[in-house]
Amino acid sequence: MLRFIVRRLLLLIPILIGLSILVFVWIRALPGSPAESLLGEHATPEAVAQIRHQYGLDEPVYVQYWAYLKTLASGDLGTSIASTRTVTYELEHRFPATIELALAAMIFAIGVGVPLGFLSAKRYRSGVDHAGLAASLIGISIPIFFLAIILKYIFSVRLGWLPSIGREDTLSEAEHPTNFYVLDGIITGNLGASWDAIRHLILPAIALGSIPLAIISRITRASVLDVQNEDYVRTARAKGLAPRTVDRRHVMRNALLPVTTIIGLQMGLLLSGAVLTETVFAIPGMGSWLKEAIFNRDYPVLQGGILFLAIVFVFVNLLVDITYALLNPRVRVS
Amino acid sequence: MAKGLKLALALGAVALLTATAAFAASDRGAASDTLVYGASADPSLLDPSLTSDGESLRPTGQIFDSLVGFKKGTSTVVPSLATKWTTSKNQLAWTFKLRKGVQFSDGTPFNAAAVCANFTRWYSFPAPLQSDALSYYWQTVFGGFAKPAPGGLGPDKSLYKGCKAHGQYSVSILLRRPSSSFLAAIGLPNFGIASPTALKKYEADAGTVDATGVFHPTGTFATQHPIGTGPYMLQSWTPGNKMVLVANPKYWGPKPKIKRIIYIPIGDPSARLQALQSGEIQAYDNVAPQDFATIKGNKKFKLYLRPPTSLGYVGINQSLPPMNNPLVRQAVAYGLNGAAVAKAFYGGVGTPATQFLPPSLAGFAKKGVPVFKYDPAKSIALLKQAGLTPPVKIDFWWPTSVSRPYMPDPQRNFEAFAASLNKAGFQVEAHSSPWRPDYRAGVQAGKAQLFLFGWNPDFIDPANYLNVHFGSKTAQFGFDNQALFTLLAKADAASNADARAALYQQASIQVMKQLPVIPYVWAAGAIVFDSSVKGFVPSPVGTVNEPMSSLSFG
Numbered sequence: 001m002l003r004f005i006v007r008r009l010l011l012l013i014p015i016l017i018g019l020s021i022l023v024f025v026w027i028r029a030l031p032g033s034p035a036e037s038l039l040g041e042h043a044t045p046e047a048v049a050q051i052r053h054q055y056g057l058d059e060p061v062y063v064q065y066w067a068y069l070k071t072l073a074s075g076d077l078g079t080s081i082a083s084t085r086t087v088t089y090e091l092e093h094r095f096p097a098t099i100e101l102a103l104a105a106m107i108f109a110i111g112v113g114v115p116l117g118f119l120s121a122k123r124y125r126s127g128v129d130h131a132g133l134a135a136s137l138i139g140i141s142i143p144i145f146f147l148a149i150i151l152k153y154i155f156s157v158r159l160g161w162l163p164s165i166g167r168e169d170t171l172s173e174a175e176h177p178t179n180f181y182v183l184d185g186i187i188t189g190n191l192g193a194s195w196d197a198i199r200h201l202i203l204p205a206i207a208l209g210s211i212p213l214a215i216i217s218r219i220t221r222a223s224v225l226d227v228q229n230e231d232y233v234r235t236a237r238a239k240g241l242a243p244r245t246v247d248r249r250h251v252m253r254n255a256l257l258p259v260t261t262i263i264g265l266q267m268g269l270l271l272s273g274a275v276l277t278e279t280v281f282a283i284p285g286m287g288s289w290l291k292e293a294i295f296n297r298d299y300p301v302l303q304g305g306i307l308f309l310a311i312v313f314v315f316v317n318l319l320v321d322i323t324y325a326l327l328n329p330r331v332r333v334s
Numbered sequence: 335m336a337k338g339l340k341l342a343l344a345l346g347a348v349a350l351l352t353a354t355a356a357f358a359a360s361d362r363g364a365a366s367d368t369l370v371y372g373a374s375a376d377p378s379l380l381d382p383s384l385t386s387d388g389e390s391l392r393p394t395g396q397i398f399d400s401l402v403g404f405k406k407g408t409s410t411v412v413p414s415l416a417t418k419w420t421t422s423k424n425q426l427a428w429t430f431k432l433r434k435g436v437q438f439s440d441g442t443p444f445n446a447a448a449v450c451a452n453f454t455r456w457y458s459f460p461a462p463l464q465s466d467a468l469s470y471y472w473q474t475v476f477g478g479f480a481k482p483a484p485g486g487l488g489p490d491k492s493l494y495k496g497c498k499a500h501g502q503y504s505v506s507i508l509l510r511r512p513s514s515s516f517l518a519a520i521g522l523p524n525f526g527i528a529s530p531t532a533l534k535k536y537e538a539d540a541g542t543v544d545a546t547g548v549f550h551p552t553g554t555f556a557t558q559h560p561i562g563t564g565p566y567m568l569q570s571w572t573p574g575n576k577m578v579l580v581a582n583p584k585y586w587g588p589k590p591k592i593k594r595i596i597y598i599p600i601g602d603p604s605a606r607l608q609a610l611q612s613g614e615i616q617a618y619d620n621v622a623p624q625d626f627a628t629i630k631g632n633k634k635f636k637l638y639l640r641p642p643t644s645l646g647y648v649g650i651n652q653s654l655p656p657m658n659n660p661l662v663r664q665a666v667a668y669g670l671n672g673a674a675v676a677k678a679f680y681g682g683v684g685t686p687a688t689q690f691l692p693p694s695l696a697g698f699a700k701k702g703v704p705v706f707k708y709d710p711a712k713s714i715a716l717l718k719q720a721g722l723t724p725p726v727k728i729d730f731w732w733p734t735s736v737s738r739p740y741m742p743d744p745q746r747n748f749e750a751f752a753a754s755l756n757k758a759g760f761q762v763e764a765h766s767s768p769w770r771p772d773y774r775a776g777v778q779a780g781k782a783q784l785f786l787f788g789w790n791p792d793f794i795d796p797a798n799y800l801n802v803h804f805g806s807k808t809a810q811f812g813f814d815n816q817a818l819f820t821l822l823a824k825a826d827a828a829s830n831a832d833a834r835a836a837l838y839q840q841a842s843i844q845v846m847k848q849l850p851v852i853p854y855v856w857a858a859g860a861i862v863f864d865s866s867v868k869g870f871v872p873s874p875v876g877t878v879n880e881p882m883s884s885l886s887f888g
Contacts, residue, residue, distance in 0.1 A: 157612050170596055
């Protein structure tokens with residue numbers, strides 16, 4: 001197992017170098033330049049040229065890349081052009097928001113999707129199964145921002161049950177040592193703040209989790225249907241095990257293997273889906289931040305932010321692989 | 335297991351609903367001394383002399399006072415930190431009597447020395463701060479700097495010459511040439527007077543320049559300690575989350591009734607509307623025209639329309655043929671159905687524009703202005719008269735990713751204009767790019783033959799419309815009309831109000847004869863408040879002159 005993890009960690013090195021090159025080149029391929037963006041409406045071509053020269057933007061790309069790697073190695077991700085705050089500061093504040101949201105969405109998607117898929121399989125071709133299929137189709141096809149607006153309209157505007165913006169009550173004065181607001185409430189002993197943060201997560205999590213939920217429930221259903229007809233399940237039943245035990249020990253454990261893979265992949269999709277969700281719910285996370293950075297040609301933010309997200313994505317996949325290996329001994333052996 | 339699951343799911347759903355419903359009961363309007371305001375973005379810096387974006391000037395306008403102010407809801411100059419002023423005969427020295435007993439929120443006194451310290455600071459900004467992106471307003475109003483950055487404007491090009499304190503409460507600002515727009519200009523929130531002690535203590539001008547050429551303050555003046563004399567002061571600011579202003583106990587004017595203002599950045603306009611509807615915020619600016627009806631139909635909210643001073647126009651670059659031909663420009667003017675666009679896409683509050691100055695300004699020409707009503711036949715005839723064979727191809731630029739009062743949805747304006755031009759002997763070739771930075775950069779570099787653009791004035795004066803656009807040669811319009819340049823310079827220097835108005839009227843007529851632009855709409859920015867908030871007066875210059883200190887919960 002240890003060898004497996006070490007091997008996967010070593011593989012990360014070329015992946016990260018490749019990623020840094022890709023991000024660096026891709027951003028510079030965007031039209032427009034930060035010098036023009038920075039000088040604003042009254043930029044003269046001379047002033048643009050001067051800025052470009054002064055800060056090395058007219059150097060060959062490989063020279064710029066080398067300079068970028070050097071600063072990166074020193075842990076300096078630069079400063080945002082638009083906000084004038086360091087990228088590290090922004091990451092510290094925004095990454096927790098996005099991770100909290102993605103985790104909440106995933107908990108919702110797994111918590112509802114797996115049981116729903118299981119039920120659908122157990123009641124194969126029944127009303128429950130058909131309803132599950134319809135719900136999944138809706139979940140996949142409805143755009144996140146539309147669902148978000150509808151949810152907010154019902155639960156915030158009409159019923160007034162849940163908040164529609166931000167991560168905490170607008171009047172809240174809670175402290176945030178880690179910027180994971182749910183956790184912060186627990187750490188500082190302010191459970192009210194934790195609950196406030198959870199309430200702010202409910203609607204965004206449902207909006208963002210709707211697509212993964214649909215996928216997870218469909219995969220679970222298919223997988224349970226497959227496993228149910230395996231010989232070992234029939235044997236377990238034949239030897240007189242209680243149906244519940246058969247389901248738990250033999251069906252679910254094996255049926256969850258493909259679901260685990262899907263969950264890993266969905267984590268990546270959640271990070272990209274967060275762009276829309278964060279915008280509609282005014283959550284100061286990575287998604288809305290990177291979207292703004294693209295418009296502003298905010299190179300430091302794009303470089304730092306995308307590289308950071310890519311690393312997170314790679315690590316999430318590593319974690320999924322490890323979980324997979326734990327669940328399925330055959331992977332470890334190979 | 336299936337039964338257990340169902341039971342768990344049902345229990346979970348019930349628990350969730352009960353909990354949320356219970357919490358919904360907690361009354362949100364409990365804090366009646368606090369106004370929660372939905373901003374569309376975070377401020378960039380809280381130093382008004384180094385910012386030009388509305389999101390920064392909104393809070394700094396509450397923190398800092400300028401020497402003069404504007405009467406609520408108008409552009410009439412009224413006393414603020416200065417109570418009286420006089421100008422010398424040659425108009426090169428303006429002497430201000432200062433309000434006595436005023437303190438900055440850090441407890442230091444406001445006096446003539448403080449005024450001079452601020453003017454001297456602006457005039458002596460170090461080279462990195464002379465970027466357009468930072469000290470834009472100093473450059474627009476005063477021109478040069480004491481020690482210009484390479485290629486920048488120096489003292490000889492500066493309107494500002496010096497500052498002289500006469501004792502504690504009298505100060506003279508010396509100019510190099512007469513300017514009739516000077517007084518209104520220093521009322522801009524960008525010229526808010528800051529505490530010299532705080533500027534020094536919190537190192538307002540210290541900073542580094544990063545790899546992309548942006549100045550980043552290393553001091554904390556513009557981020558944590560913006561100290562002015564205004565009704566509010568900064569309590570805390572967590573970028574991306576919220577900014578809290580509290581009443582300044584040392585404020586010289588009437589004490590604000592609302593003791594705390596919380597600005598929450600909400601980028602998405604529909605999210606701002608829903609947050610208002612759910613009671614999470616009590617106000618937001620830049621209301622989208624399509625939301626006017628929803629808001630007006632609900633008694634819980636009050637929509638305020640600002641006087642329509644925001645101008646939408648189609649720009650023409652005369653250096654790109656065939657636009658160098660006046661007949662072709664006239665054909666474009668007849669081919670644009672501006673009145674229809676103004677009527678259709680501005681939430682019912684767009685007024686068709688026929689010249690570059692708003693009707694409320696003294697320089698507005700009541701007669702003699704060429705009028706261009708949509709007339710496709712006339713347009714085609716003019717093109718033929720110019721020796722061209724319709725359809726004539728034109729490159730028409732429009733921006734994406736932007737919404738301004740003068741063009742809430744540029745695509746709709748463009749599509750309507752393209753359709754009307756195509757009927758009028760033109761063949762429109764669409765050219766779109768993101769507003770920031772590509773579109774503006776392209777238009778301002780003179781690459782666009784025909785382009786959608788507009789203007790939000792900084793202060794309501796003909797100079798801020800006409801001189802800014804047509805006072806000198808620009809690549810954007812590609813025209814070089816020395817007579818107009820001289821006329822505008824003369825108008826700005828004129829001291830007699832009637833003579834000045836007459837000169838600006840002449841200029842207004844000239845602009846419509848030369849046609850560097852075709853104005854089509856006067857648009858009104860809109861701001862909405864919860865109807866429990868009383869006392870708001872919308873300003874013709876928008877958020878920068880809308881003090882929150884006079885608001886209260888009724």
